[in-house]
Amino acid sequence: MRRLTVSIVSHAILAAVIGLMPVLLIVDAALNKGWPVSHTIAWVFGCYVMAGLIGMGMSWKTKLPICGSHSVPVAVLLGTALGPFSLEEATGSYLLAGLCMLALGLSGQFDKVVRYIPIEIVMAMFAGTMIRYALGIITIIQEHVWLGVAALAGYLLFFRFFPSVPAPLGAFLLGGIVAFYLGEMDAPAWGTWQLPAPVMPEFSWQGFVSLSIPIVLLVLGTEGIQGFSGLRLGGFRPPVNQMVAVSGIGTMLAALFGGHSANTAGIMTTVCAGPETGPAQERYKAAFLAGVIMLAFGLLASVLIPWIVSLPRYVIHLFNGFALIPVLIGALKISFQQSQYVLSPFVTFVFSMSGMSFFGMHASFWALILGVSLLWLLERKRGERAERS
Structure with a gap:
């Protein structure tokens, strides 16, 4: 590590910024549940400390540009899917998800899962x-015009003039400046440093079905596949099974503090590769x-998170919206533009968007069941008949 160029350092910072922005999703999900700040601190600590250790350990051991992160898709899912579950039940579900990923990595069965659930x-x-x-x-721009317009302008400016920098960062910067000027954000009120307490898990079949299964699919189907592709594009040969297994171990360790995942990263790895x-x-x-940056942020969670939690909810929602564009x-694009299927992704998308739950299981689970069933019963069969004719 003696020879560090400006390019290496700048891409490391860019990758870290991409990994740090989704912390607002965690804060928002915890606020939706009404959990105390101590739970949110532990959640952030578990995700970012373990993600940082994954990035440091995997890159050092393999000499490949493999980053660690928590899963943004899972954080989005938990914004609604956590509804009926306690912190202890959620922790148990995260542990089971990590165990499933570890089993897939050790057994080398990841490719089969991707074949059956596209x-x-x-x-x-x-x-x-x-x-x-x-x-x-749109709603926030209607209700808080100046803040919303400033964030939108920042996003568009970065999108147009700084294509190598994530456009949501422009929304954060310009929107944050205007929010401070308008008095909608207070000066930072830092917390005191402390280590969070671990969480005792509880296990339920509803948690396994509604949380564990979607978490496994989202972590490996988004972060995992993006990371593999990014390494290949960079001219590297990704150690797929090892990365899947490490994602499982990281998720299990993050779960000890209520963290939803810690896995090999997708976009961050692509940036560095x-x-x-x-x-x-x-x-x-x-x-x-x-x-290193991710690890440092996680260790400072007890200092930083109290201020982030104190932000107005609409500010958090606005920044999350721009971050996820x-x-x-x-x-x-992957669901429709690049897909050979039409009906099954559409039904999956609409049912998942509805947020409806049945028998205590979240819409995301039923969306997967419906989508996969339609794909195998209708679209795959029709495609096979068309090929034969």
Whole structure:
């Protein structure tokens, strides 16, 4: 790590910024549940400390630019899916999800899961749970015009003039400045540093079905596949089974503090793996540095989170909406534009968007069941008949 170039450091910071922005999703989900700040601190601590350790450990051991993060799609899902579950039940569900990922990684069965539950269905389910954040931008602009317009202008300016920087960062910066000027955000009120207490898990079949299964599919179907693809595009050969297994271990460790996941990252890994970062044999350093930043943020959760929690809810919702625009666009492209299927992704998307629950199980589970059933019973059969004719 002696030779660090400006390019390596800048890409490490960019990857870390991408990993840090979704902390607002965690805060929003915890506020929706009415959990105390101590629970939110533990949640953030578990996700970011373990994600940082994954990025540092995997990049150092493999000399590949593999970053660690928590799963943004899962954080979005939990904004609604946590409804009937206590912190202890959610923790048990996260542990089971991590155990399933570890089993898939050790057994090498990940490819079979992807074949039976296509990525188009998983992403349609994810897009359906996420759409409310994008719609929320319009509502907030109506009710808080200057703040909303400033955030929108920041997003568009960065999108147009700084294409290498995430456009949501522009919304955060310009929107934050205007919010401070208007008195809608107070000066930071930092907390005191302390280590959070671990959470004792409780297990239920409803939690396994409504949380564990979607978490496994979202972590591996989004972060996992994005990370594998990013490494291949960078000229590397990804250790797929090892990355899946490490995601399982990281998620189990994050769950001890109420964290929903800690896994190998998708977009962050892609940022560090590209040729712009530097020579191929040096790119792992960017992932390692990004991991250091993620780890530091997690260790400082008790200091930073009390201020973030104190922000007005509409500010959190607005920034979350802008942060998820590129993610939502990507999910919709995979679900429809790049898919050979039409009906099954559409039904999955609409049912997931509805938020309806039956028999104590969240809409995301039923959306997956309906989508996969339609795909195998109707669209796959029709496609096979068309090929034979």
